[in-house]
Amino acid sequence: MKFLLRTLAIAIGLAAFFALGFALRDIQNGRPVSRRALDSLFGRPAPRPTVAPTRVFADALNKIQADYYKPVETEKLRYAGVAGLVASLGDPHTMFMEPKMAQEFALETTGNFVGVGARLSPDPLGAKAVVVFEDGPAYASGLRPGDIITAVDGKTVVGSSTDEIVKRIRGEEGTPVRLTVVRASSAANLEIRIVRRPITVPSVESRVLEGTRVGYIAVTSFSEPTVQQFTAALDRLDLAAVEGLVIDLRGNPGGLLNTASDMLSEFVAGKTVVTMKMREGNQEVEKTRTGRLRKKAYPLALLLDESSASAAEIFAGVLRDYGLATLVGTHSYGKASVQNVFPLRDESSLKVTIARYYLPKGEDIGRKVDPDGQYLSGGLKPDFEVELDMEKSPILGDLKSDNQLQKAVEVVQKRTQA
Amino acid sequence: MTDSTKSVLAAGAVVGASLAFLGGMVVRDGADLGAARVASNGPAALTVSPDLLASRTGEVDARDSRYLAQIIEVLDRTYVEPIKGEDQLGPGAVRGMVASLGDLDSLFFEPGEFAAYQARARGQYEGIGADFRFVLDGPVPKDGAPEIQTEADAADDRGRPLPIPKLTVAAVAPGGPAAKAGMLPGDTIAELDGKWVVNAADIESVRKLQEAARDPKLSAGAKADAQRAFLQERKRIVDRMKHGMLPTKAMTALVTGKDGQTAVTWLRGAKRMSAAIEKSSFSLPEIERTGEGVRFRFVTGIGRKLQQEIGDLDAVVLDLRGVAVGDFGAMQEALAAVGPSGDYGEIVTEREAESAHRPIPIRVADGRTSPLRVTILVDEGTQGVAAIFAKALVASGVAKLDGTLTSQRLKVVEAVPLPDGSGYTLTRGLFQPNTQAVAIR
Missing domain, CATH: 3.90.226.10 (2-enoyl-CoA Hydratase; Chain A, domain 1)
Known part of the structure; x- marks a missing residue:
C-alpha cells in the first residue's frame, strides 16, 4: 500500500512537472493553455490537419539555401519569406517591415531624429542641400540651400549614395560634424562645423494665398509633431485675419490617428471621430477632445487626391460629416483600416490591420479593387470633383497653375460671402 | 534508509522532475511547430531524381521556426479578421522567398497551376496546349547576380537598365489549339482577352517616377516637377493598365481550363497576330x-x-x-x-x-x-x-x-x-x- 502510494505520488509529481513544461510558453505570455497544443498532446486531430506554416517555411528556406545555384543571402531570403507569409493574408496594409524599413517607418511617424536639419539630394560631387530648415543647427552654422556637400569630417563623399552621406552626417546629440561645402558664389571650399541636435521635420506649411483673404495649410503627413505645427499655423493665419481656409491633403498618406483626432479637436469638441470595429465584434470609439475649439469659425475647403489616405481621409471625412468642410479634388485612396505596429526581435516589426473604421455617419470608405488590382470604388467622394489639369504644368499650392486649388478658393470665397 | 540512499533518491527525484519538465517543453515545441504529428514533406522529385541531386543539407533551423511562430501568433491574436486559411501562410512565405531570388526559372505555382505544370511534363495539356517561359532581353547577368532585379537591388543600383521578362511561348503541343492557331515557340504574348499583358519596363518607369516624386529630400519646386512627371507618365500607363494583367496571371490563364474561348494576341518580331483559341484538354x-x-x-x-x-x-x-x-x-x-x-x-x-x-x-x-x-x-x-x-x-x-x-x-x-x-x-x-x-x- 505504502509502495503504491509512493508510486502514485511520484507519477503525479512527474505529470505536474511535465504539464508545467508544456504550458510554460502560455504561462510566460499570461494566457490560457493553447487549445491546439492540447489537442495535439492528446492525439486529437487538430481542427485542420495541415502542415504547420513554420514547417513549410523552414523546409523551403533550407532547401533554397542549400540547393539554389547562385549564392544565397540567408537574411534576405528569410525576410522575403516572412514578408510573403504576411502578404498572403491579402491585406495590403498588413506587412512585415525588415529592420531598415521599420526604422524609416518609426522615423516617419515620430517625425523626430537627431541631425543637422537639412534635406539632401544626390549630386555628382556628393550631396546637395535642397532644403535647410531655418530653425535647425545647419542653418545657424551657415549651411544654405544649394550648397553641395563634398566631404564629411574631412573624408570625401564623392560617389557615395545619399543614404550613406545622410548616415555619416547623423549622429549622437551634441556631437559636432564638419562639412566641406562647395557654394556656387564662392571660389574656395567652405568648412562648416555643426553640432547635431534633435530635428523636427516640418509636416505643415502655411501662408495666406496672394491676392486673397484665404489661408492655405498643406499637411504632408500626420506624425507626432504635426499637431503642434498645425495649431501654430492656425494661430498665425488667425492673426492675419483670414476669412476662409484651404487645407491641402493631396499626397498625404496619413499617419497617426491620435494626431488627426487632436487636430480635429480644433474644429469639433467631444464628437465621434471614427468607430473602430476590431475582431470578434469589439468596438472602440475615438472622440475629439473638448476645450480646444477655435474661437473663430470660417469656411473650410479640403483638397484631396487618390494619394490622400488613412488619417488624411479621417480628418477630411469627419469635417465633412459634421458639415464643416467642402471636399475638392478627386476621390481619396480608401484606406478604412487601422494598423498597429508590433516590434519583433532583430529590430524588424510587423504592421497589422487590427480594426476597420467607420466615419461619424457610418460610411465605410474601404477601397474595392477588381481581381487585377484596379480601383473600383471607395475613398471619400469630393463635393466638387476636379481633376488636376496637367496641361498647365501645375505646381501644387500655386494659385496660378493649380486648378484644384483655384476651385477650393472659389468654394471658400462663395461661402464667406453667403 | 541510509543518508546515501536518501541523497540518491533526492537526486533521482530532481532529475526525474527536470526531465518531465523538459519533456513537456519539447512536446509543446513539437505541437506548436507542427512537427509532432505531421510527416515531413520531403520533396518528391519531379524533374530531378532524388539520388542524383539530393538536397545538400536538410536541417530545420528551429530559431527561424520560432521567429515565424511568433509572427503567426501576433497575426492570430490581432488581425482584424480570424485568419481563414492558416495553411496559406506557409506557401505565402515560399512565394516570397522564391520571388526574392529574381530567377526566371524559379517560380511559385498555386495548387491548380502546379498540377497543370506537373501534368504538362507527362504530356497532359490543358488550356491552349503550350508551354511558356519568361525570357529576358539583354545580356546574361554576371555570376551571382539575379536575373530579374528585385526592388532592393534596384535601389542599390540605380541607373542600370532593367531587364524585361516577357511571357514567351516555349513549346507548342502538336495538334493542340495553340498549334492549330499557328502559334510558334519564341512568340511573345501581348494581349489576352482584351487585356494588355503588363510590360515590366512600363511598371518600372511609373514606379521610379513615383518614388522620385515622393523623395523627401526634394525641394518644393523639384518636388512639383517630379510630381508632374509622375502624374503625366502615370496617366498614360494607367489608361493601358486599366486593361492590364500580370504576365504570371496570363500564363496561368493560358495553361489552365478545359473549355471556353480565349482571345490571344501575340508577337513574332514586329508581326502581330490574333486568334480566338478554343481551350481543351488532351494528352500526348x-x-x-x-x-x-x-x-x-x-x-x-x-x-x-x-x-x-x-x-x-x-x-x-x-x-x-x-x-x-x-x-x-x-x-x-x-x-x-x-x-x-x-x-x-x-x-x-x-x-x-x-x-x-x-x-x-x-x-x-x-x-x-x-x-x-x-x-x-x-x-x-x-x-x-x-x-x-x-x-x-x-x-x-x-x-x-x-x-x-x-x-x-x-x-x-x-x-x-x-x-x-x-x-x-x-x-x-x-x-x-x-x-x-x-x-x-
Whole structure:
C-alpha cells in the first residue's frame, strides 16, 4: 500500500512537472493553455490537419539555401519569406517591415531624429542641400540651400549614395560634424562645423494665398509633431485675419490617428471621430477632445487626391460629416483600416490591420479593387470633383497653375460671402 | 534508509522532475511547430531524381521556426479578421522567398497551376496546349547576380537598365489549339482577352517616377516637377493598365481550363497576330512512332520503353521538337537507353567557392552496349531537360543534331511540391556537356 502510494505520488509529481513544461510558453505570455497544443498532446486531430506554416517555411528556406545555384543571402531570403507569409493574408496594409524599413517607418511617424536639419539630394560631387530648415543647427552654422556637400569630417563623399552621406552626417546629440561645402558664389571650399541636435521635420506649411483673404495649410503627413505645427499655423493665419481656409491633403498618406483626432479637436469638441470595429465584434470609439475649439469659425475647403489616405481621409471625412468642410479634388485612396505596429526581435516589426473604421455617419470608405488590382470604388467622394489639369504644368499650392486649388478658393470665397 | 540512499533518491527525484519538465517543453515545441504529428514533406522529385541531386543539407533551423511562430501568433491574436486559411501562410512565405531570388526559372505555382505544370511534363495539356517561359532581353547577368532585379537591388543600383521578362511561348503541343492557331515557340504574348499583358519596363518607369516624386529630400519646386512627371507618365500607363494583367496571371490563364474561348494576341518580331483559341484538354502519348521518328516525353520509366522501341535497330531518329518540360531522372534513363556508359557532362553552380557545391557529374553506368546511330530532331521548342538530353548526346559524339537548339544556358530545374498542392521550381545548376567522345568500350 505504502509502495503504491509512493508510486502514485511520484507519477503525479512527474505529470505536474511535465504539464508545467508544456504550458510554460502560455504561462510566460499570461494566457490560457493553447487549445491546439492540447489537442495535439492528446492525439486529437487538430481542427485542420495541415502542415504547420513554420514547417513549410523552414523546409523551403533550407532547401533554397542549400540547393539554389547562385549564392544565397540567408537574411534576405528569410525576410522575403516572412514578408510573403504576411502578404498572403491579402491585406495590403498588413506587412512585415525588415529592420531598415521599420526604422524609416518609426522615423516617419515620430517625425523626430537627431541631425543637422537639412534635406539632401544626390549630386555628382556628393550631396546637395535642397532644403535647410531655418530653425535647425545647419542653418545657424551657415549651411544654405544649394550648397553641395563634398566631404564629411574631412573624408570625401564623392560617389557615395545619399543614404550613406545622410548616415555619416547623423549622429549622437551634441556631437559636432564638419562639412566641406562647395557654394556656387564662392571660389574656395567652405568648412562648416555643426553640432547635431534633435530635428523636427516640418509636416505643415502655411501662408495666406496672394491676392486673397484665404489661408492655405498643406499637411504632408500626420506624425507626432504635426499637431503642434498645425495649431501654430492656425494661430498665425488667425492673426492675419483670414476669412476662409484651404487645407491641402493631396499626397498625404496619413499617419497617426491620435494626431488627426487632436487636430480635429480644433474644429469639433467631444464628437465621434471614427468607430473602430476590431475582431470578434469589439468596438472602440475615438472622440475629439473638448476645450480646444477655435474661437473663430470660417469656411473650410479640403483638397484631396487618390494619394490622400488613412488619417488624411479621417480628418477630411469627419469635417465633412459634421458639415464643416467642402471636399475638392478627386476621390481619396480608401484606406478604412487601422494598423498597429508590433516590434519583433532583430529590430524588424510587423504592421497589422487590427480594426476597420467607420466615419461619424457610418460610411465605410474601404477601397474595392477588381481581381487585377484596379480601383473600383471607395475613398471619400469630393463635393466638387476636379481633376488636376496637367496641361498647365501645375505646381501644387500655386494659385496660378493649380486648378484644384483655384476651385477650393472659389468654394471658400462663395461661402464667406453667403 | 541510509543518508546515501536518501541523497540518491533526492537526486533521482530532481532529475526525474527536470526531465518531465523538459519533456513537456519539447512536446509543446513539437505541437506548436507542427512537427509532432505531421510527416515531413520531403520533396518528391519531379524533374530531378532524388539520388542524383539530393538536397545538400536538410536541417530545420528551429530559431527561424520560432521567429515565424511568433509572427503567426501576433497575426492570430490581432488581425482584424480570424485568419481563414492558416495553411496559406506557409506557401505565402515560399512565394516570397522564391520571388526574392529574381530567377526566371524559379517560380511559385498555386495548387491548380502546379498540377497543370506537373501534368504538362507527362504530356497532359490543358488550356491552349503550350508551354511558356519568361525570357529576358539583354545580356546574361554576371555570376551571382539575379536575373530579374528585385526592388532592393534596384535601389542599390540605380541607373542600370532593367531587364524585361516577357511571357514567351516555349513549346507548342502538336495538334493542340495553340498549334492549330499557328502559334510558334519564341512568340511573345501581348494581349489576352482584351487585356494588355503588363510590360515590366512600363511598371518600372511609373514606379521610379513615383518614388522620385515622393523623395523627401526634394525641394518644393523639384518636388512639383517630379510630381508632374509622375502624374503625366502615370496617366498614360494607367489608361493601358486599366486593361492590364500580370504576365504570371496570363500564363496561368493560358495553361489552365478545359473549355471556353480565349482571345490571344501575340508577337513574332514586329508581326502581330490574333486568334480566338478554343481551350481543351488532351494528352500526348509518352512514346510513339511517327513518320519522322520516335517521339517521347521525359517521364519516369521512359528508359525501358525507349529500349523496347529501339530494340536492335542500328539507327534511330528521336523527335524532341516541342518538348520543353520533363523529369531530370527520366532524362538520365533515356540517356542510358540510347548512349553507352560514360560521363556526359556535369551540373555546375555559381557557388563553387562553397565546398558543398562541387559540380555533379551526369554519368551513365549501365548504358547501351550495341552500336546505334542516333539523330535528334530539335526546334525552338526543345527546351529544358530535352535540350540537355540533346546537347549531352551531341557533344559526346553519340548523336547528330537535326535542327538548332536555341537554349544558351541549360538550366537544371527542380520542381518541389508543397503540402497544400502548390509548389515551386528551383534552379539547381547549369548543365555543362562533356565534349570528349563517349563510345562503347
